[in-house]
Amino acid sequence: MDNQIFVDSEISTLQRLIIHSPDSGLGKVVPSKAQDWLFEDIIHLDTMRRKEYDYYVKLLLFFLDPEKIQNQDLSDAKREFFKPNSKGYFNSDKVIDFEKLLADVLNIEEVKVQLVAAVSAIEECSYLEMKRFLTFGNIELSKVLITGITDSGEMFFPPIPNLIFTRDIGIVVNDHILLNKPARRARSRESLLAKYIFFNHPLFATLTGKIIEIEEDEEHFLLPEDQGKRIDTLEGGDVMMVAPNHLLIGISERTTVEAARQVIDKLFAKNIVKKISLIKIPAKRDYMHIDTIFTQIKRNVWVLLGSLARTKETAENEKVWDELGQRVTHEDIIIKQFYKEGDKVLSRNFDNLEELLKYISEIDLKCTEPVNFIYSGNNVFPFGAREQWTDSCNLLVLKEGVAVGYDRNDKTSEAFREYGFKTIHAVELVNQLEQGKVKVEDINDTIILLPSSELSRARGGSHCMSMPLQRIAYKPKN
Numbered sequence: 001m002d003n004q005i006f007v008d009s010e011i012s013t014l015q016r017l018i019i020h021s022p023d024s025g026l027g028k029v030v031p032s033k034a035q036d037w038l039f040e041d042i043i044h045l046d047t048m049r050r051k052e053y054d055y056y057v058k059l060l061l062f063f064l065d066p067e068k069i070q071n072q073d074l075s076d077a078k079r080e081f082f083k084p085n086s087k088g089y090f091n092s093d094k095v096i097d098f099e100k101l102l103a104d105v106l107n108i109e110e111v112k113v114q115l116v117a118a119v120s121a122i123e124e125c126s127y128l129e130m131k132r133f134l135t136f137g138n139i140e141l142s143k144v145l146i147t148g149i150t151d152s153g154e155m156f157f158p159p160i161p162n163l164i165f166t167r168d169i170g171i172v173v174n175d176h177i178l179l180n181k182p183a184r185r186a187r188s189r190e191s192l193l194a195k196y197i198f199f200n201h202p203l204f205a206t207l208t209g210k211i212i213e214i215e216e217d218e219e220h221f222l223l224p225e226d227q228g229k230r231i232d233t234l235e236g237g238d239v240m241m242v243a244p245n246h247l248l249i250g251i252s253e254r255t256t257v258e259a260a261r262q263v264i265d266k267l268f269a270k271n272i273v274k275k276i277s278l279i280k281i282p283a284k285r286d287y288m289h290i291d292t293i294f295t296q297i298k299r300n301v302w303v304l305l306g307s308l309a310r311t312k313e314t315a316e317n318e319k320v321w322d323e324l325g326q327r328v329t330h331e332d333i334i335i336k337q338f339y340k341e342g343d344k345v346l347s348r349n350f351d352n353l354e355e356l357l358k359y360i361s362e363i364d365l366k367c368t369e370p371v372n373f374i375y376s377g378n379n380v381f382p383f384g385a386r387e388q389w390t391d392s393c394n395l396l397v398l399k400e401g402v403a404v405g406y407d408r409n410d411k412t413s414e415a416f417r418e419y420g421f422k423t424i425h426a427v428e429l430v431n432q433l434e435q436g437k438v439k440v441e442d443i444n445d446t447i448i449l450l451p452s453s454e455l456s457r458a459r460g461g462s463h464c465m466s467m468p469l470q471r472i473a474y475k476p477k478n
């Protein structure tokens with residue numbers, strides 16, 4: 001198996017990634033805990049799996065590991081195929097489930113003991129419960145550590161329903177990986193499990209010495225109890241490896257400027273990238289991470305939320321009225337880019353999001369075609385905000401120009417079509433691929449629309465549901 005870990009853009013052909021199929025823990029979320037566990041609503045697990053997420057997996061397999069899916073009987077009764085660690089599981093080394101990696105590292109006795117102790121500590125389990133976990137087989141234990149529930153239905157601690165959003169646990173930056181430090185307690189166990197996987201799984205042997213962690217600021221320990229909010233937090237949805245040598249970090253509801261500063265210091269010290277741009281977005285639930293407000297589709301095409309994209313002139317005009325005390329009706333984004341020149345770290349400002357994205361396309365990706373922006377909801381009120389809420393700007397590129405989005409964002413799909421993209425429903429495309437009527441190589445400039453009624457209640461799209469480990473290295477066109 002080729003264990004290369006390498007990502008230097010958001011748009012080159014995807015070759016390997018980590019996902020996590022909705023586990024039984026998602027079906028245990030109760031209404032009173034949904035918001036604490038960062039879900040907007042409770043979800044119907046069977047619909048989410050069979051009618052939505054399984055299509056995502058099928059698409060990933062057709063694009064990344066077709067041998068695993070061609071000529072398979074995937075009739076409804078065969079859900080085993082999608083269940084990590086089950087007998088009939090597809091078991092790909094390109095489309096890899098987090099749960100499978102976890103079961104693998106639990107085979108290492110030392111890791112099993114440490115991980116059980118660590119999880120028991122953060123979940124405040126009793127000593128005897130901890131001893132009992134150690135008697136479980138690795139496959140059952142991996143399920144318990146994720147869902148909190150045994151095969152026989154005994155519940156020890158809460159589920160981690162947001163693990164389906166594998167993007168947030170870490171980001172591959174060239175041949176390094178940057179691990180997260182989540183802002184919300186509901187996501188702490190995910191990053192603890194992830195740490196043990198990346199440091200111990202043989203798949204990540206090439207990452208020795210290349211794993212970057214965020215440390216807590218010493219001030220944190222000295223804060224009074226009621227201000228114990230973490231100072232240094234960073235989640236993967238706020239980090240984008242947009243071009244060779246250029247990393248974006250969102251300062252958001254979840255990622256702090258202190259954590260971003262640590263990343264700048266660490267990555268620049270090791271010369272991992274040359275430019276890091278910080279994008280400060282309003283700290284609110286709607287926007288959560290930067291990948292909820294924009295993603296890239298092609299070297300010259302981006303999808304983004306129009307209301308956060310203001311020209312310099314508009315911003316200056318509005319400033320006059322702000323100064324006169326008129327109620328502020330816009331939201332500001334602040335963009336600062338840090339770049340290395342020799343040993344010096346210099347900085348420059350960008351006036352708005354489009355200016356930065358255009359710069360990335362033209363300067364970093366050396367794109368000579370005109371740069372285009374496709375707006376959430378086609379920039380028509382109130383669809384921009386409505387569709388951004390259901391992840392119209394959060395797309396995963398499978399190969400340049402071919403991306404997975406949600407089927408419910410009609411106006412955004414219309415905007416893609418007006419621009420010249422084709423749109424096709426995932427169910428239809430999977431049928432065509434299964435019947436051999438279409439080949440992956442022949443699919444170009446297409447947005448694949450995934451069924452999303454249940455998935456969108458969890459508040460993340462296909463970009464969030466992916467942690468790319470390997471993409472083909474980016475190449476400018478001559």
Ligand SMILES: NC(=O)NCCC[C@H](N)C(=O)O
Binds near residue numbers: 288
């Ligand atoms: N990258 C992302 O934007 N991920 C989506 C995370 C959704 C999850 N319910 C959360 O609030 O953390």
